[in-house]
Amino acid sequence: xxxxxxxxxxxxxxxxxxxxxxxxxxxxxxxxxxxxxxxxxxxxxxxxxxxxxxxxxxxxxxxxxxxxxxxxxxxxxxxxxxxxxxxxxxxxxxxxxxxxxxxxxxxxxxxxxxxxxxxxxxxxxxxxxxxxxxxxxxxxxxxxxxxxxxxxxxxxxxxxxxxxxxxxxxxxxxxxxxxxxxxxxxxxxxxxxxxxxxxxxxxxxxxxxxxxxxxxxxxxxxxxxxxxxxxxxxxxxxxxxxxxxxxxxxxxxxxxxxxxxxxxxxxxxxxxxx
Amino acid sequence: xxxxxxxxxxxxxxxxxxxxxxxxxxxxxxxxxxxxxxxxxxxxxxxxxxxxxxxxxxxxxxxxxxxxxxxxxxxxxxxxxxxxxxxxxxxxxxxxxxxxxxxxxxxxxxxxxxxxxxxxxxxxxxxxxxxxxxxxxxxxxxxxxxxxxxxxxxxxxxxxxxxxxxxxxxxxxxxxxxxxxxxxxxxxxxxxxxxxxxxxxxxxxxxxxxxxxxxxxxxxxxxxxxxxxxxxxxxxxxxxxxxxxxxxxxxxxxxxxxxxxxxxxxxxxxxxxxxxxxxxxxxxxxxxxxxxxxxxxxxxxxxxxxxxxxxxxxxxxxxxxxxxxxxxxxxxxxxxxxxxxxxxxxxxxxxxxx
Numbered sequence: 001x002x003x004x005x006x007x008x009x010x011x012x013x014x015x016x017x018x019x020x021x022x023x024x025x026x027x028x029x030x031x032x033x034x035x036x037x038x039x040x041x042x043x044x045x046x047x048x049x050x051x052x053x054x055x056x057x058x059x060x061x062x063x064x065x066x067x068x069x070x071x072x073x074x075x076x077x078x079x080x081x082x083x084x085x086x087x088x089x090x091x092x093x094x095x096x097x098x099x100x101x102x103x104x105x106x107x108x109x110x111x112x113x114x115x116x117x118x119x120x121x122x123x124x125x126x127x128x129x130x131x132x133x134x135x136x137x138x139x140x141x142x143x144x145x146x147x148x149x150x151x152x153x154x155x156x157x158x159x160x161x162x163x164x165x166x167x168x169x170x171x172x173x174x175x176x177x178x179x180x181x182x183x184x185x186x187x188x189x190x191x192x193x194x195x196x197x198x199x200x201x202x203x204x205x206x207x208x209x210x211x212x213x214x215x216x217x218x219x220x221x222x223x224x225x226x227x228x229x230x231x232x233x234x235x236x237x238x239x240x241x242x243x244x245x246x247x248x249x250x251x252x253x254x255x256x257x258x259x260x261x262x263x264x265x266x267x268x269x270x271x272x273x274x
Numbered sequence: 275x276x277x278x279x280x281x282x283x284x285x286x287x288x289x290x291x292x293x294x295x296x297x298x299x300x301x302x303x304x305x306x307x308x309x310x311x312x313x314x315x316x317x318x319x320x321x322x323x324x325x326x327x328x329x330x331x332x333x334x335x336x337x338x339x340x341x342x343x344x345x346x347x348x349x350x351x352x353x354x355x356x357x358x359x360x361x362x363x364x365x366x367x368x369x370x371x372x373x374x375x376x377x378x379x380x381x382x383x384x385x386x387x388x389x390x391x392x393x394x395x396x397x398x399x400x401x402x403x404x405x406x407x408x409x410x411x412x413x414x415x416x417x418x419x420x421x422x423x424x425x426x427x428x429x430x431x432x433x434x435x436x437x438x439x440x441x442x443x444x445x446x447x448x449x450x451x452x453x454x455x456x457x458x459x460x461x462x463x464x465x466x467x468x469x470x471x472x473x474x475x476x477x478x479x480x481x482x483x484x485x486x487x488x489x490x491x492x493x494x495x496x497x498x499x500x501x502x503x504x505x506x507x508x509x510x511x512x513x514x515x516x517x518x519x520x521x522x523x524x525x526x527x528x529x530x531x532x533x534x535x536x537x538x539x540x541x542x543x544x545x546x547x548x549x550x551x552x553x554x555x556x557x558x559x560x561x562x563x564x565x566x567x568x569x570x571x572x573x574x575x576x577x578x579x580x581x582x583x584x585x586x587x588x589x590x591x592x593x594x595x596x597x598x599x600x601x602x603x604x605x606x607x608x609x610x611x612x613x614x615x616x617x618x619x620x621x622x623x624x625x626x627x628x
Contacts, residue, residue: 173359176326177417179346180353181373181424191372195363 031254038247045242056248066249069233072144076229077212079148084155084208085163085201092160096167107160114157118217125150126221142224150218155208162207166200167193202264210257276337276427276460277302278323283332285318285484292318293329294484300428303458305451307475309465311507315484316464320430323462325349336427347376349428352421356433358413360405366392366416367401373424391423392416394453411442418450422457429454431463435470447474468508472496480504496548502625505546512547512591518622525622530586531565535620542622549594551619554581556605558612565613567591569605583611 003009037045041053060066088110094100095107113121129140140146170193178188194201216231223232230253234246278300285293293315300306308316321327323334325346334342341349352373361369370388379387392398395415405413414434421429434450435443451474454461465471471478472492480487480495480503487507488500499505502513516527518538525533525545533545558564567583570590574597581593591613605611 171357171359173355173357174361176324176346177353177355177359177420178361178372179326180324180349180351181420182347182350182376183372184347187376192361 034247034250034254038244038251040244040247043243045244045247056244059243059245060248060252063233063237063245065228065233065236066230069228069230070252072227073213073230076144076148076151077209079144080151080155080212081205081208083148083152084159085205087152088156088159088163088204092163092167095160095164097172107164110160111157113153118154118215121153122150122218122221125153125218129222141222142227144227147219147222147229150222151212151215154211154215154218158207158211159204162200162204163197166197170196206261206264209260213257214253278428278460278462279333279335280319280323281333281335283319283322283329283334285315285322285327286330291484293322296332296484296486298479298486298489300460300462302460305454305461305463305474305476307463307465307471307478308481309468309471309475309478309507310481310487312466314481316466316481317432319481320432320462320464323428324351324353324430350424350426352424352426352429354414354417354421354429354431354434356436358405358410358417358437360413360416360420362405364405365401366397366403366405366408369405369416370401370420370423373420377424387423391419394422394456395419395449410438411446414438414446415449418453422453422459427460429459429461431461433465434463435465435467443470450474472508478508480507482507498621499546499623502544502546502623502627505621505623510549510592510594512549513623513625514545514547514589515543516545518542523617525620527586527589530589532563533565533615533620534563534617535622536617538622539624541624544623544625546621546623547591547615548619549580549592550578550596551615552591552593553614553616554583554593554595554605555612555614556609563614565591567611567613569607569609569611572605572607581605583613585613 003013036049038056039052039054040049041051041055042049091106091110095103125146126141129146132138133140140149174192174196175188178192179185183191214231215229216235219229219232220235223229228236230249234249238246280296280298283293283296283298284291296315296319298319308319310316318327322329325341325344329342332342333340336349336351361372364372367388370391371384374384374387389398389401392401395418397412397415397419400408400412400416405416408416414437418434431450435446438446447470450463453459454474463471463474475492477489477491478495479489482503488495488504490498495504495508499508505511505513514525514527514530514533516525516530518524518540519526519532522540523534523536523538525535525538525542527533527545533547535545558566565585567585569581570584571580571582573580576597578597579595581595583591583593585591593613
């Protein structure tokens with residue numbers, strides 16, 4: 001487009017660019033700040049820096065609760081991601097392909113974990129798990145399974161939205177074409193439908209993983225004393241000390257998630273799926 | 275290749291019969307066209323044959339075998355869709371190979387069969403492309419190659435030309451015809467385009483509101499339509515209400531001229547006159563009865579002129595006159611003209627609605 005050259009139009013353009021840059025800074029600032037803080041030598045997180053040091057990264061590795069928290073968080077996030085997708089994939093198929101009464105209601109219902117405050121979900125799950133435990137004897141509270149189930153709940157809205165949107169984008173005629181060529185419904189789903197919603201699935205998996213990995217509120221109710229997740233370990237650490245170790249852990253987390261995002265984006269255009 | 279027989283097929287959606295007690299048979303090697311306005315049930319019929327729509331009642335047989343309850347993937351039917359429906363994540367080669375792989379064909383045999391299907395639609399050299407890198411016409415050719423590669427017992431075409439522009443539509447149409455003849459494959463095509471139907475079909479099935487109005491060769495349908503619906507759907511026609519005189523050859527048009535016909539249906543209450551069979555002259559012809567009229571409108575269409583002539587109060591005839599390159603058309607609006615028709619060219623129709 002040919003851009004207008006009047007003074008007001010130029011100022012308008014500069015103003016818009018400034019606004020964009022400011023918004024980007026607003027988003028990136030906390031990340032940069034955390035990275036900066038993690039190399040302060042101060043024993044209490046405070047400004048200004050008294051010097052720079054990498055010792056907090058060493059300190060982080062010496063704290064066993066962080067390492068086990070990281071492992072637990074990763075395991076739970078992986079479980080919640082897989083479990084969430086297994087549950088939401090069929091639901092998304094139904095929502096995208098079938099026309100039935102109450103379809104919108106079902107969709108809204110599956111969005112609820114986004115709307116209900118996480119702290120309420122956590123406490124409600126805790127009470128339910130206790131009730132289940134009392135009546136069946138299955139130990140859900142404080143187990144890694146209970147945690148995973150809670151986190152699956154949190155991933156559902158993201159997966160359903162992303163996968164349904166991607167499924168709607170697939171021309172149903174290609175499935176019929178596959179069926180007419182002799183592919184069974186299962187083969188059609190695996191060879192035709194799945195490859196065409198693959199970016200959406202990967203995006204859903206990524207969102208699910210991050211949502212679970214960084215969750216604090218629901219985990220708080222469901223962890224046991226010995227086995228905690230990383231966010232809980234950080235919270236507990238912060239109750240006693242406020243040295244830059246937590247900043248170092250945050251940097252580690254940013255690096256892990258960021259690398260994951262960039263690697264995925266190399267193979268699959270996530271911007272297309274979301 | 276196989277014959278297909280539909281017996282009393284009905285498909286009900288709620289209280290509406292999309293297909294209403296339809297019986298039809300397609301003979302081996304035939305090119306049958308289902309033709310009708312949108313919503314007439316032609317696509318539902320095709321999808322019932324393909325196995326995507328389960329008939330409420332009735333029976334479908336293919337090659338003498340009852341396939342009513344077989345799922346689509348066990349019917350061995352090739353399908354070509356209006357929107358091509360190529361697999362977007364697979365190359366042209368893999369698209370065509372898909373059905374063959376499902377049949378366990380691999381290695382050199384697979385290569386041979388894919389490339390012969392691709393050669394048939396003249397797309398050699400494009401096997402490595404992705405569908406989105408192809409033009410609409412090329413995509414539809416890939417879709418055709420994919421459908422015939424499996425050597426289906428029956429080929430179904432669902433408005434295969436509707437998404438193509440006029441020139442391409444003609445090319446792909448010729449190609450479909452050639453392929454169908456070459457392979458001798460039993461084919462059923464759905465279209466709403468009567469010109470398309472006339473040009474490719476051995477037999478046409480005109481459908482309306484879930485029912486068959488008439489089945490016949492293109493010539494039969496055009497020359498001897500069973501009713502007014504078929505007459506107006508296939509080609510253009512003038513309809514003059516009236517009755518057949520006791521002599522059996524004169525059609526008395528209400529408030530208008532008498533027109534001589536031949537072998538008129540004694541019950542006929544409408545006379546059909548195709549626009550191109552009317553002879554138009556400035557002076558009365560000495561032969562046969564002549565209808566006098568006044569030229570009301572004329573539009574030049576390149577290869578012909580569309581002419582509207584007033585032949586009575588509120589009574590007009592549409593006439594199509596072939597145009598010659600060197601012709602100086604001397605007819606002017608308001609001119610008095612004399613129309614005549616050969617008795618064997620007019621058709622009496624009994625129309626229940628008039």
